[in-house]
Amino acid sequence: MISQALKTLSFFFGLIAFLILGLMIYQSFLGGPFFETPMLFTMENYINTLRDPGFYRALIGSLVIAALTLLAVPIALFISIAVHKISIPGRAIIEPLILVPMFIPPLVWGFAWLYAYGPTGILPRLWGDVYGLVPAGILSALVHVPNAYVIISTSLLGIDSSYEEVARIHGARAIMVMLRILIPMIRPAIVFSAIILLVLGFEQFGIPLLLYTTVGGEVLTTYIYRLHVLSITPSYPKEAVVASMLIYIAISLILFQRYLTMKYGKRFAVIGSRVKGIGRIDISRTWRVVLLILILVYLIFVVIIPLGSLVMRSLNPLYGGRISGITWDYYITIFSSEYHRRTIINTIGVAAIAATLGAITALGYSLAILRSKRVSVSRFFDAASTLPRSMPGIVIGLAFLWLFLFTPLRPLIYTPLGLAIAYVVAWSIMGTRVIASSMSQLSPELEEVARIHGASSSLALRRIVIPIIKRSVLIAWLVMFIYAIRDYSIATFLVMPQTMVIGAFLVMSYGAGEMSLISALSSVLVFMILAISALIFKLGWKPYG
Structure with missing residues (x-):
């Protein structure tokens, strides 16, 4: 059951990763918006650009x-x-x-x-x-x-x-x-x-x-x-x-x-x-x-x-x-304002959702990459975790905006889940590196012995693999959390008033010249990141070796 759920969730995010990449390239060859233009390819857009x-x-x-x-x-x-x-x-x-x-x-x-x-x-x-x-x-x-x-x-x-x-x-x-x-x-x-x-x-x-x-x-x-x-x-x-x-x-x-x-x-x-x-x-x-x-x-x-x-x-x-x-006036202004408090809460909430989905997805990606017996499956998930890093955050945000607005997924853009999904696709590679590095040191023979004795794949995963790499899964969650709260380029395109996060607010406030709020909110963001970073290092994580 657990194994199947991991495969399903990982395949969903892997498919979304390829979909947004394909959508952006597909739109570049159309003469108009993809949602109202017939499938007629042209190079005119490239020539004009x-x-x-x-x-x-x-x-x-x-x-x-x-x-x-x-x-x-x-x-x-x-x-x-x-x-x-x-x-x-x-x-x-x-x-x-x-x-x-x-x-x-x-x-x-x-x-x-x-x-x-x-x-x-x-x-x-x-x-x-x-x-x-x-x-x-x-x-x-x-x-x-x-x-x-x-x-x-x-x-x-x-x-x-x-x-x-x-x-x-x-x-x-x-x-x-x-x-x-x-x-x-x-x-x-x-x-x-x-x-x-x-x-x-x-x-x-x-x-x-x-x-x-x-x-x-x-x-x-x-x-x-x-x-x-x-x-x-x-x-x-x-x-x-x-x-x-x-x-x-x-x-x-x-x-x-x-x-x-x-x-x-x-x-x-x-x-x-x-x-x-x-x-x-x-x-x-x-x-x-x-x-x-x-x-x-x-x-x-x-x-x-x-x-x-x-x-x-x-x-x-x-x-x-x-x-x-x-x-402390700037901080009093922030924490006494319902809108600014909601922005901070949204940032933490979206990051928590993204980190949870991201850690699970990274576990699924790692299992598929390291344990799959089919090379095509391993390559698919390897590409699904890597390819989004070939897209700047602003491009990922734009692609998800089009995906949400002009497909049946439109309701997601009005919820924190929509932004969290974009973060998982963009930053799953960070969690995958942490978990895959730990899992690569775990011999597959342990799981094979469990299956020989009648354990299902889900039971072997739950009783053997996860307990051994649980520290890496926690670190992957924290790393994904940091990358979610630090984002601003993806959020700039996807936030709505009810889902505003700090990163997007900073970009918009800069355009409005609100430098006092920028310094205070940036400081709040830095303190959150430093606290989580200290916890990650306390757990013994180093991004190398």
Whole structure:
């Protein structure tokens, strides 16, 4: 019974994932809205879009931000080596701070950056002008350092330490060990992290919205947002064309990554094959202190000061200038307002529904991927969990909006369940990674023995598999909860007044200039995310290894 329910729920969400992807591409080849246009395919939409100078400006903007996001790779490489191979002092405290930006929405980082370093920030113009294409790309790189750090750290921790020991025995210095052994052996991870960062750079919406559109610029995601939200009459075909181009770019990058995985998997088979423990690079105490100071500078100026500025602005009665006093007025306004209280409750409620459905779906995906005897079934669920990550959040939100409005699923858009379903499709890959990683270490023989003794698949799942991986299921639930409450791009298209959540409210409040409420609600969101993140780390979870 349990096994069948998991299969049904997983198949439902897998089907929805392919449906929204197909719907967006299908609409891009139609001459009008899909719900009122006969099935007559045309390339006219692509031709018209490619003739639009505004599209090329947005495309160039996206390319530049994606390219600048790659700056996160050398920063992440430096931090990974310092933390895992050199063992700088205080790494147990430093590492969670390094991973924090991964959980906080880029939109909130944009607000925090403005409150810290903007023209009216606490440290105004410390880095020069924060508005423009290059500042937006640099901030995108800084907030995505944890994504590259996770991938590179996973590879570093899988290197056989005997190779470093042999090099040191033959007199190689620490710098030579890093340049001639470590970096060449983790080159695949460096390339993979670069590809992931390119995808994340192309899907950026919140940071360009705050830092680039303000000076008249656009990227592809803000271009779609303008076509749909800021236009009197939305152009469905043109929106679909631009969204589909983003999908084509992301899928191409993901397929290229898969190709490199297969290529490097054969070429670098030594990694993780016979690990003898984590090798440490011995350097002088002075250099350890220098590395520690450099990382602390990064954390102070990229993480601590912006988040501290965000909180201070929520306690400051005036936006602009120095902090002139402390007041709780903004928080009193929020918690005394029925609408704002409902927004916070909705955020938590939708996230709880999404996390519950997502954890169950991730369990079903993991079982299908790792335990299915049919390769086609395994590939279907692997693709169903992975493909939505090739779609920027704003594209997923737009696709679900069309799916809900113009199909029998329309009633769902007026309920928290509709938004939760979109979150499950978008973020199930995060829960699947956690559960699949744990389940892959569980021998199938345990389940086979149970079935030999007459246990059904459901009983084996309930009495053997779930009890063993229950901690991973809980962590998957918490991770899905965080990704649900941090979302703003999907919710921007799907929320109704009765289902308003914090992320969508921040986007709409920014358009209305309500900076005081933005700082307070952003701070509430950050506190919730930090509390849950602390719980996840307390449970022993690390996003690598």
